[in-house]
Amino acid sequence: MSTSVSSSAQIRRSRTLDKLITAEDLAPGGHFIDGAFRAGNSGAVTDVVDPCNGEPITSVADGTVEEVDAGVAAAVAAKRQWGSLVPKERSEILHRIADRLSEHSELLARIESANTGKPFMVSEDDVAGTIDTFRFMAGALRATTSLAAGTYAAEHLSLILREPLGVVGVVTPWNYPLLMGAWKIAPILAAGNTLVLKPSEQTPLTTLKFAELVADILPPGVFNVVTGRGSIVGARLSDHPDVDMIALTGSVNSGRAVARGAAESLKRVHLELGGKAPVVIFPDADLAAAAKSLRAAGYWNSGQECGAACRVLVHNSVADRFTELLVREVNTLKVGEPGAGPEIEIGPLTSKGHFDRVVGYLERARRDGIRAAAGGAALEGPGYFVAPTVLVSVPDGAECSREEIFGPVITIETFETEEEAIARANDVPFGLAASVWTEDARRSHDVASRIDAGTVWVNSHLVLANEVPWGGFKGSGYGRDLSIYALDDYSRTKHVMHNRGR
Known part of the structure; x- marks a missing residue:
């Protein structure tokens, strides 16, 4: 039994009739695959709870392995076309996403506060940070740098190419559902990849709303969401042979599980884990x-x-x-x-x-x-x-x-x-x-x-x-969010050498 205190920290409550959101504000509770929402196959759902009172807000589908496979298949089908867009084209799409989010910033903040209990000053900051993340990546993807082309071996011209990885599996946490989603989604898309994202089953509502808001901006299959539990959805993303990288923000134990699942296929792993600053x-x-x-x-x-x-x-x-x-x-x-x-x-x-x-x-x-x-x-x-x-x-x-x-x-x-x-x-x-x-x-x-x-x-x-990177050492994981270093993480470099001897 926990002990409660009555101190200088008194809880300010909403008036009973005040509602942050209505059912009409929410996106459908199913998965977002290949550009459209679909109901869960299993019929099983998880309640999404208001932490201010412990009462259910809505429910979302518990994803299955088959639904993860469908999301990955859609991402695989879309990756060549998306990855072949020139930087200017992807940049313009990311700017359109930022514009759309800005148009709905107040709604997104209300949904985030209702789902997580965040004060408005926090949820509004999250939404503003999300918008700026897309705007930054929209610019950064047009200004990537690498070693200059040159003759580094006699009579051979070397070119360094920056290529997308392909399909990235993403697992996001419950504490910053929208913002940590953006920290992954924006650079992954900017680098020319497609993705399948699993939000926390506790706080999926802004991620699903994001999918609904950008459904007409991103080509089908480029961005997919499968809701559900880490033991099923996250595990399948980790070991799926067609997923080229798994990126997670979460606990140390979740990071260990993802890294183990990724080991068999030797896919890249990006982990932003805990801290004790x-x-x-x-x-x-x-x-x-x-x-x-x-x-x-x-x-x-x-x-x-x-x-x-x-x-x-x-x-x-x-x-x-x-x-x-x-x-x-x-x-x-x-x-x-x-x-x-x-x-x-x-x-x-x-x-x-x-x-x-x-x-x-x-x-x-x-x-x-x-x-x-x-x-x-x-x-x-x-x-x-x-x-x-x-x-x-x-x-x-x-x-x-x-x-x-x-x-x-x-x-x-x-x-x-x-x-x-x-x-x-x-x-x-x-x-x-x-x-x-x-x-x-x-x-x-x-x-x-x-x-x-x-x-x-x-x-x-x-x-x-x-503009500056975020990520840790030791048990806090590896890989970097934000900045051009995130674009590096979600790209691969290829060396092409031409013999120009005559």
Whole structure:
């Protein structure tokens, strides 16, 4: 039994009659294959639940192996024509997609908030990021670069070609259904590939709406969606012999399963997995700025964010002052249902299973003597709400500071020396993101270079841009989202050498 708290974090509820979406707002609940929706063959469905109250919104089809095969067959049939388009033609289509999404941005944000519980400020940011992802890739695909053609062996001219891979299988997560979908869809299409996408069975609604909105823009078979469970749909995409690459954003366990499934056919694998981002705060840091930044970076999307600023390592000489500042910031966060108003900053966790998991971490931390300076438990009432939490007196090696809680929880540890801080920052299985807080420019360069993470911010955290890559090391996976590096991931290079001797 979880313990609930009534604290400064009170839940703001929508008025009973307020509805974020209606049935008419939603796309059909079947699969999107070869340019059209079709009902599931098995008749089995999964309920999609509103995390604010635990009540069903709608249901979607549980996909079968045969339906994955149909989606892959459609993608295979479409890949030659799509891949043969010149960059200008694919670019114009991606711009049309961005335009269409922009026309329906308010609707997409409402669907995302209804399905995930995201506050509007989060879902609106997701939609804006989705649109910008397509616009960036529409431009980037027209400006790819590689080694210049030249004579690198006597009397032989070398040309480097960039080619599509073919068909890409995609598995997207429940925490950012639309945005993480776009991070995959846009570069995959830009590089000339076709794809079959499996959204999370918990949060598929914006992905299906996306398919409906772009159905008249993309040729049939270029983009396909098969809903259902990872153990069936994801597994079949991983081991399908006609899928050339599998790309997943998700948990470490999901990444392992996908990589194992891909091994037999030796297809490429792209994995963006979990994180446990250390935030290293030195004595000379601007503590107020750090606390204000972590108010957002630690709790954005209710902490369901793989790059969240969730693990603070602060020098012991300033730890008390920083903790006081952070707790003060956290206690001002506004918790509630998205329909309660635009000022809501923290929504519920996305599912009952994940809610139970996060509460379990908090209960075990309390039993281990770790104190909650803010929050620390579930909030009273229906829905999957957890109070924004700051855990203090966290010893080195504690479960809550090493494992990815993936909720609105920041842990605070202290350190004595720079070497200790770097060693402990790296002493987790993950390597996705980190931040360093100091006014010493030389220290910031040196420490950032020694932290084993794919992104290291200096005096900020969780600032993203489409022009720069996102991805991790170690247990956080491999491959890069965003930027021209994503286009590289979804392309293959071919060397053609001509003997021009006479």
